[in-house]
Amino acid sequence: MTILVVGSLAFDDLETPFGRASNVLGGATAYFCLAASLFAPVRLVSVVGEDFPERHLGLLASRGVDLEGLQRRPGKTFRWVGRYHHDMNVAETLQTELNVFADFHPALPPAYCASPFVFLANIDPDLQLEVLDQAAGARLVGMDSMNYWIDHKPERVWEVLRRVHVATLNDAEVRQLCGTPNIFKAARQLLELGPQAVVVKKGEHGAAAITREGILVLPAYPLETVLDPTGAGDSFAGALFGHLAQTGTFSLEALRQALAHACVVASFTVEDFGVERLARLTRAEIAERYELFRQTTAFYSVASAES
Amino acid sequence: MTILVVGSLAFDDLETPFGRASNVLGGATAYFCLAASLFAPVRLVSVVGEDFPERHLGLLASRGVDLEGLQRRPGKTFRWVGRYHHDMNVAETLQTELNVFADFHPALPPAYCASPFVFLANIDPDLQLEVLDQAAGARLVGMDSMNYWIDHKPERVWEVLRRVHVATLNDAEVRQLCGTPNIFKAARQLLELGPQAVVVKKGEHGAAAITREGILVLPAYPLETVLDPTGAGDSFAGALFGHLAQTGTFSLEALRQALAHACVVASFTVEDFGVERLARLTRAEIAERYELFRQTTAFYSVASAES
Numbered sequence: 001m002t003i004l005v006v007g008s009l010a011f012d013d014l015e016t017p018f019g020r021a022s023n024v025l026g027g028a029t030a031y032f033c034l035a036a037s038l039f040a041p042v043r044l045v046s047v048v049g050e051d052f053p054e055r056h057l058g059l060l061a062s063r064g065v066d067l068e069g070l071q072r073r074p075g076k077t078f079r080w081v082g083r084y085h086h087d088m089n090v091a092e093t094l095q096t097e098l099n100v101f102a103d104f105h106p107a108l109p110p111a112y113c114a115s116p117f118v119f120l121a122n123i124d125p126d127l128q129l130e131v132l133d134q135a136a137g138a139r140l141v142g143m144d145s146m147n148y149w150i151d152h153k154p155e156r157v158w159e160v161l162r163r164v165h166v167a168t169l170n171d172a173e174v175r176q177l178c179g180t181p182n183i184f185k186a187a188r189q190l191l192e193l194g195p196q197a198v199v200v201k202k203g204e205h206g207a208a209a210i211t212r213e214g215i216l217v218l219p220a221y222p223l224e225t226v227l228d229p230t231g232a233g234d235s236f237a238g239a240l241f242g243h244l245a246q247t248g249t250f251s252l253e254a255l256r257q258a259l260a261h262a263c264v265v266a267s268f269t270v271e272d273f274g275v276e277r278l279a280r281l282t283r284a285e286i287a288e289r290y291e292l293f294r295q296t297t298a299f300y301s302v303a304s305a306e307s
Numbered sequence: 308m309t310i311l312v313v314g315s316l317a318f319d320d321l322e323t324p325f326g327r328a329s330n331v332l333g334g335a336t337a338y339f340c341l342a343a344s345l346f347a348p349v350r351l352v353s354v355v356g357e358d359f360p361e362r363h364l365g366l367l368a369s370r371g372v373d374l375e376g377l378q379r380r381p382g383k384t385f386r387w388v389g390r391y392h393h394d395m396n397v398a399e400t401l402q403t404e405l406n407v408f409a410d411f412h413p414a415l416p417p418a419y420c421a422s423p424f425v426f427l428a429n430i431d432p433d434l435q436l437e438v439l440d441q442a443a444g445a446r447l448v449g450m451d452s453m454n455y456w457i458d459h460k461p462e463r464v465w466e467v468l469r470r471v472h473v474a475t476l477n478d479a480e481v482r483q484l485c486g487t488p489n490i491f492k493a494a495r496q497l498l499e500l501g502p503q504a505v506v507v508k509k510g511e512h513g514a515a516a517i518t519r520e521g522i523l524v525l526p527a528y529p530l531e532t533v534l535d536p537t538g539a540g541d542s543f544a545g546a547l548f549g550h551l552a553q554t555g556t557f558s559l560e561a562l563r564q565a566l567a568h569a570c571v572v573a574s575f576t577v578e579d580f581g582v583e584r585l586a587r588l589t590r591a592e593i594a595e596r597y598e599l600f601r602q603t604t605a606f607y608s609v610a611s612a613e614s
Contacts, residue, residue, distance in 0.1 A: 086488045181393045184531045205512040206526055217526040217603050219513055224491045260606040287609060294608055296524050299567040301601055302594060 001245040005032050005238075006045040006106050006131045007121025007144075009052070009070075010078040012274060013095075017086055018227045024274040025056045026080055028121035028144065031231035034278040035238030035265045036119075037063035038286065040245035043112050045069035045131070049077040049100045059279055068109045073100040088229045088270075089203040108134040117245045119237065120164070122146045125156035132163050140250055142166040142241055144233070150176050161193045165250070168199040168237045184210060197255060199240065201233045209259050213252045216259055221267035221293050228273045232266045235278055239265035264289050308552040312339050312545075313352040313413050313438045314428025314451075316359070316377075319581060320388040320402075323395065325534045331581040332363045333387060335428035335451065338538035341585040342545030342572045343426075344370035345593065347552035350419050352376035352438070356384040356407045366586055375416045380407040395536045395577075396510040415441040424552045426544065427471070429453045432463035439470050447557055449473040449548055451540070457483050468500045472557070475506040475544045491517060504562060506547065508540045516566050520559045523566055528574035528600050535580045539573045542585055546572035571596050 012026030029046050036042045043066040050072070057067060081095035106127055114137035120128040122144040132141065141164040149157050150173060157177070161167055167190055171183050178186035187198035187210035197211045204226070206219040243258035244250060264286055271277045319333030336353050343349045350373040357379070364374060388402035413434055421444035427435040429451040439448065448471040452464050457480060464484070468474055474497055478490050485493035494505035494517035504518045511533075513526040550565035551557060571593055578584045 182531055182533070184529050188531070202512070205509070208526070208529065215529050215603055217529050218606070219515075219524040219526045222491050222515065222522050222524050224489055224495070226489070256606050257609075291608060294606060296522055297604060297606075299525070299563050299601060299604075301598060302564075 001116045001248050002041045002043060003036050003117040003119060003241055003245045004043045004045065004069075004108070004112050004115035004135065005029050005036065005119045005121055005241075006127070007032070007123050008078055008101060009046045009048050009056075010080050012230060013079070013081040014228055014230055014273060015083040016088065016228045016273075017084070019273065021228070021273040025059070026230065026274060027078060028231075028234040030056075030060070030275055031234035031269065031278065032119065032121055032238035032241075033060055033065045034063060034275055034281075035235035035269075036242035036245070037065055038265070038281065038283055039239065039242030039261075040117075042066065042242075043069060043115060045106045045108060045112065047071040047073055047078075047100050047104045049073060049075045052077045059275075069107075069112055071104070071107070075100045082230065084229060088226055089205075091230070106131050106134075113137060116140065117241060118142070119241050120144065120160065121234065121237070122149075125149050125153050125160045128160045129156065129163070132160075140165050140244065142168055142237065144168050144237060145173060147173060147176055158193065161190060161195060163194070165196045166199060167195050167197070168201060168233075168240065170201045170203070170233060171205075174198070174200050183208065184215065196250065199259070201236055203229065203232065207236065207259060207263055209255050211252055211255065216252070216256055218259055218263050219297060221263055221289065222296060223267055223270065226270045229270050230274060231278070232269050235269040236262040236266040260293065261286065261290060264293055308423045308555050309348045309350060310343055310424040310426060310548055310552050311350045311352065311376075311415070311419050311422035311442065312336050312343065312426045312428055312548075313434070314339070314430050315385055315408060316353045316355050316363075317385040317387050319537060320386070321535055321537055321580060322390040323535045323580075324391070324393055326580065328535070328580040332366070333537065333581060334385065335538075335541040337363075337367070337582055338541035338576065338585065339426065339428055339545035339548075340367055340372045341370060341582055341588075342542035342576075343549035343552070344372055345572070345588065345590055346546065346549030346568070347424075349373065349549075350376060350422060352413045352415060352419065354378040354380055354385075354407050354411045356380060356382045359384045366582075376414075376419055378411070378414070382407045389537065391536060395533055396512075398537070413438050413441075420444060423447065424548060425449070426548050427451065427467065428541065428544070429456075432456050432460050432467045435467045436463065436470070439467075447472050447551065449475055449544065451475050451544060452480060454480060454483060465500065468497060468502060470501070472503045473506060473548075474502050474504070475508065475540075475547065477508045477510070477540060478512075481505070481507050490515065491522065503557065506566070508543055510536065510539065514543065514566060514570055516562050518559055518562065523559070523563055525566055525570050526604060528570055528596065529603060530574055530577065533577045536577050537581060538585070539576050542576040543569040543573040567600065568593065568597060571600055
């Protein structure tokens, strides 16, 4: 199954306690595409400026990402300048230059409108709704958002939530949306709007998926070295949707496998700066770490342990 | 196998966003004993004042806890006054009255010296070392500590760590001891001192066990209602040691099952104030939630999922 993703491409200037990276490929969809394309075909709708180098597009194209929906506009590409301190669960945004993103409107090429899987990466919820109005063939729609939109356009974020199947948000966003510190209670409130699943990203503390059929919780894959958490959540969402699209079905069992793969892919992302690790990640590496992750988190049913 | 535990009994005055409890049974060993005794026989060395009611001792005795090593001294029982805000991972200590605990020295009844499992709950590391000097038959020794002792007697805490097999500490304590924000890196430093395993308690974020043979990580059992986190870590340690003592062996596989049971028991503890939930907890309830927990966290090997 093909996935359509809509959201930002950017230049990032990053600083963590372990180093810096300037002017590197960033934006939610860069991470999403590189992760999702390891599992399923991906189509991208985004916008870049005249300054966006061919090599970044070449990287995405080398993964088979369909770039027909990518707009190139006069002006500069969106830029994010961010910093992480020792608690790398929280990014400090030092600067955001919208540039060509300021008047971006997503226009789906006709072929894209039939995409069965659609992911609305973190952008203005009005733009997310514009995508939904065009994506007539969507069977499974996911969304992300951020504190800025929850603060400034809460009604539009709620409207997006009413029209998607899977909400992938981080723990702080879920708490902020629902005004309750308990993420499971908050997720149940969100389920009442319509989504089939709320997937809560908890950074170094793992992830949870809350559905009407049951709850899944996973720790993060244990890492001794985290160089840069940028894009962890976007690559998590990419692997989650990629794995669901590869499976082609949506159920608690499909979500279980997808969630574990999402944790594994995100664990690779943070091992290097920007998209570096994701760009060279292979399916064999994912399979190997997936099995290690299973051994790290598994415990047995008492019945089988005693038999 | 029998477990000897040494540490505090107390009166607690507790306040959380969901209510208060005054003058209730507390102290690390109250939680430890109520949890561990669900799996294995427990012996207690502690001290209480003249004000300590028979009904609290009766509760422990009803679980088969051997109280021969409990000292009753003139004066008042140790008291802790604590408060939790919405982030219930962090307790605010409002007041500590040491009372009879101020000049406590653990004296093991002769029969206790042969105890094969020994747990040194959070007390002055000098007292923990006094216990180790007496516990000649100890085959598996565990310890806990707190930020106060790491600040004030770091060399003595390190000395305890050199003489135990299992360190059960919370994430903040592990970071503080090793001066590094990464708990897996910090735990490896602690393993170099001698312990076979470092078990890191992460509250609502679950737990990890780091050994030379491998790493185990588990999320917390998902709860929508947490009334009072007091004693979660102590009941976690009690269930961990209880399950290890019930199994009678120490290996990565034994630790795997014990860790999962510890997470389950701790999840019950926080569902009510003080020891209320633990005091009425049954093995059948543990078994039922253990299986739910397994379903919540399990994912399959790709090989078996595809077969």
